Amino acid sequence: MEATMPQAIAAQLVAWGVSQAVASIAAYAITTAATYFASGLLRGSPPKPDASEREHKSPTPPRIHVLGARRVFWSLMLYTNTSDSETVDVGAFCEGPINAVLQPYLNDDKVTISGGFVQQLSDGSYDDNKVLAGYNLGANPNTAHAAVVSRVPPWTNNHRGDGIVSGYLIKTGVKGEDFLDIYPQGDNVTMSLAVQGHFCHDPRDPGSDPYNPSTWTYTENAVLHYLWFKTVFMGNDYAAKIAPVEQMWIDAANDCDIAIPLAAGGTEPKYRAAIIFPADADPVQVDDMIRSTFDGWSAVDENGCIRVHSGKLYEPTVSVGPDQIVDYELQEFVEDENRLNEIITRYVSAAHDYNEVECQPWRDDSDIAERGKVVSTTVEHQVPSHTQARRLDKRQMARVNAPQRGRVRTVFSAREALAERYINLTIEEAGTVFFTGAVEVIGGERDSETGGAIIEWVAVDENVDAWNPATEDGQPAPTAAKYYLPPLTAPTIATAVAQIDGSGTFARIAVTFDPISAAAPTWFVRWRIDGEASYVEQEVTPSGSTLLTGAVPADEMIDVGVAYNSGGRFSGWSADTTISTSTANLAPAAPSEVTSTGAAGEAEVTWRNPSSANLSYVKLFRNTADDFGTAADVSGEIVGGLGQVMSVVDGGLAPGTYWWWVVAYNANEIASAPGGPATATVA
Numbered sequence: 043m044e045a046t047m048p049q050a051i052a053a054q055l056v057a058w059g060v061s062q063a064v065a066s067i068a069a070y071a072i073t074t075a076a077t078y079f080a081s082g083l084l085r086g087s088p089p090k091p092d093a094s095e096r097e098h099k100s101p102t103p104p105r106i107h108v109l110g111a112r113r114v115f116w117s118l119m120l121y122t123n124t125s126d127s128e129t130v131d132v133g134a135f136c137e138g139p140i141n142a143v144l145q146p147y148l149n150d151d152k153v154t155i156s157g158g159f160v161q162q163l164s165d166g167s168y169d170d171n172k173v174l175a176g177y178n179l180g181a182n183p184n185t186a187h188a189a190v191v192s193r194v195p196p197w198t199n200n201h202r203g204d205g206i207v208s209g210y211l212i213k214t215g216v217k218g219e220d221f222l223d224i225y226p227q228g229d230n231v232t233m234s235l236a237v238q239g240h241f242c243h244d245p246r247d248p249g250s251d252p253y254n255p256s257t258w259t260y261t262e263n264a265v266l267h268y269l270w271f272k273t274v275f276m277g278n279d280y281a282a283k284i285a286p287v288e289q290m291w292i293d294a295a296n297d298c299d300i301a302i303p304l305a306a307g308g309t310e311p312k313y314r315a316a317i318i319f320p321a322d323a324d325p326v327q328v329d330d331m332i333r334s335t336f337d338g339w340s341a342v343d344e345n346g347c348i349r350v351h352s353g354k355l356y357e358p359t360v361s362v363g364p365d366q367i368v369d370y371e372l373q374e375f376v377e378d379e380n381r382l383n384e385i386i387t388r389y390v391s392a393a394h395d396y397n398e399v400e401c402q403p404w405r406d407d408s409d410i411a412e413r414g415k416v417v418s419t420t421v422e423h424q425v426p427s428h429t430q431a432r433r434l435d436k437r438q439m440a441r442v443n444a445p446q447r448g449r450v451r452t453v454f455s456a457r458e459a460l461a462e463r464y465i466n467l468t469i470e471e472a473g474t475v476f477f478t479g480a481v482e483v484i485g486g487e488r489d490s491e492t493g494g495a496i497i498e499w500v501a502v503d504e505n506v507d508a509w510n511p512a513t514e515d516g517q518p519a520p521t522a523a524k525y526y527l528p529p530l531t532a533p534t535i536a537t538a539v540a541q542i543d544g545s546g547t548f549a550r551i552a553v554t555f556d557p558i559s560a561a562a563p564t565w566f567v568r569w570r571i572d573g574e575a576s577y578v579e580q581e582v583t584p585s586g587s588t589l590l591t592g593a594v595p596a597d598e599m600i601d602v603g604v605a606y607n608s609g610g611r612f613s614g615w616s617a618d619t620t621i622s623t624s625t626a627n628l629a630p631a632a633p634s635e636v637t638s639t640g641a642a643g644e645a646e647v648t649w650r651n652p653s654s655a656n657l658s659y660v661k662l663f664r665n666t667a668d669d670f671g672t673a674a675d676v677s678g679e680i681v682g683g684l685g686q687v688m689s690v691v692d693g694g695l696a697p698g699t700y701w702w703w704v705v706a707y708n709a710n711e712i713a714s715a716p717g718g719p720a721t722a723t724v725a
Contacts, residue, residue, distance in 0.1 A: 105321035106136040108239030109267040112318045113396035115234040124193050127215030135207040138180010141238035141260035166529045169224045177209035236396045242270040252280040264315035264336035265294040287347045294352040305511040316390040316426045337437050339463040351463040361466040366456040372448040382442050383409040384418040389431040399519035401428035404435035428518040440503040452494035460486050460495050530613035538619045542628045548593040549623035563606035572599040596623050630654035633704040633717035640722035644693035649704045653685040656708040663703040695724045
């Protein structure tokens with residue numbers, strides 16, 4: 043008969059008349075039947091399942107089991123893109139069916155999903171109707187996610203994922219300047235769910251059938267979780283292994299539900315659990331992890347039945363005395379380096395999005411003061427309450443620091459002690475009693491030599507169940523509301539003025555914006571021809587409070603707006619202002635390349651017409667001084683092509699020096715600046 047025992051720390055065991063046997067220290071450890079006495083009685087902390095910490099990518103995701111309320115990240119089974127620039131992710135969370143989803147998360151943001159769409163957060167993240175998401179509860183049979191089936195042709199209604207809690211996330215494409223506003227973590231958006239896990243059989247409920255899961259209910263009762271593990275996961279037959287000792291399980295479950303007063307007011311159940319583990323985990327470690335949540339003890343009796351006790355001291359019904367002990371080892375001290383006086387405690391906190399957090403450590407301040415040092419270890423409790431975690435710590439420290447511990451080897455009549463958590467033990471030799479009292483059995487096995495048992499034990503602390511909420515509850519991990527930056531205020535346009543290019547073929551719009559209060563903004567402008575659907579958007583560098591667009595069409599009505607980005611947040615666009623880029627009152631550009639060549643009684647003047655689209659004609663002006671203001675028109679209207687090289691012979695001139703200018707005009711006789719002057723001497 044073998045027993046699995048509660049958390050225990052074995053210090054050196056000093057035998058009377060025999061050599062020392064050394065066992066290692068571990069703070070979070072539970073022994074199962076040792077194959078020989080000094081072999082690893084202790085185990086380290088079970089590895090935390092990655093499903094509770096991060097996302098995985100795998101076409102065949104790991105099977106994850108959840109008991110109680112935990113947060114689980116998905117393992118991606120599908121991650122692809124659609125022709126509409128959408129990304130489609132489908133992932134598995136855990137084995138189903140489960141009772142409920144308490145809260146969906148995108149990264150660490152709590153989100154609301156309504157009508158298949160993630161609702162926008164207060165800071166503008168996940169803009170309404172930009173992100174689609176959904177999940178199921180892992181029914182068997184399940185239903186395929188319709189939003190995925192409609193977008194990914196290879197994914198059909200047969201992709202149901204029966205018995206698997208799964209979800210999907212569809213991210214639509216957005217413009218570059220909006221990307222970090224809508225997807226604050228970039229493209230790395232991970233989905234997770236806080237869930238209420240498996241249904242469990244409750245032998246206290248007459249309507250619950252251990253062979254009919256449809257009659258089971260959701261629970262956080264730690265013993266009922268252990269019953270699920272032993273029967274459903276490990277496959278032990280209920281009728282053969284549990285039913286004959288069912289009352290023990292009922293008593294232990296009832297103990298878990300005892301209302302414990304809290305210093306903050308109200309009560310909480312004595313022992314709850316929040317368990318998550320992969321299906322391929324070491325069953326021994328999972329067994330240890332679940333039992334540790336109720337300081338549990340379990341053993342298989344001689345009839346093959348699985349016995350259980352919760353963390354509750356009871357009056358022993360079995361005694362082992364000198365006439366049954368073949369030999370023994372006794373230690374009546376704990377080495378200084380092994381005597382704990384602090385346990386750093388972690389627990390699963392709903393107030394911290396179902397993450398593991400540290401509460402106030404469990405400490406023996408008087409021992410710390412007396413010894414002048416801290417001997418500490420860390421325990422990661424899979425429980426949903428800091429007060430429960432500290433109550434477990436108290437029991438753990440009492441067991442670790444028990445001043446008397448050892449091993450006894452017995453005859454056949456004492457074998458029944460292996461099926462008990464607590465026994466009365468008396469060690470006597472030559473009329474001298476070395477120990478007598480209640481002890482806790484922390485390990486053992488049958489002894490093939492004597493037909494009896496080898497029993498490992500520690501002395502019982504009779505005050506282990508005492509609890510003073512006012513002085514012992516301690517403080518939970520501090521909480522702080524998540525701060526969302528307020529959305530940026532959209533800018534407003536103060537003025538907008540069209541600046542027509544000298545050629546008259548295009549314009550730019552100079553936009554002046556009202557002052558904003560944002561650090562190091564990056565500015566954007568957008569424009570469109572009034573009445574059109576789409577905008578042209580561009581990033582621009584301001585000159586003071588003025589932004590200048592790129593080229594926009596001339597002779598149009600143009601809608602223009604501005605926006606900015608600061609600290610990864612986008613302001614949204616200002617209201618549009620509509621501006622005319624008409625060239626009706628715009629002068630053409632000035633003629634260029636004006637030259638003149640003098641001859642007898644005349645001069646030839648040459649120039650290049652401007653390329654302005656609104657050019658109508660040019661005129662030639664002449665003066666006997668370098669003064670355009672008093673120059674005279676000597677040609678009248680000269681019509682030529684855009685950019686054409688033109689020449690005129692100005693004749694009938696008296697000898698002397700002359701100056702010429704060429705001026706371009708539009709159809710409304712709006713004149714350009716004069717081109718020139720060119721000067722020449724006439725003979």
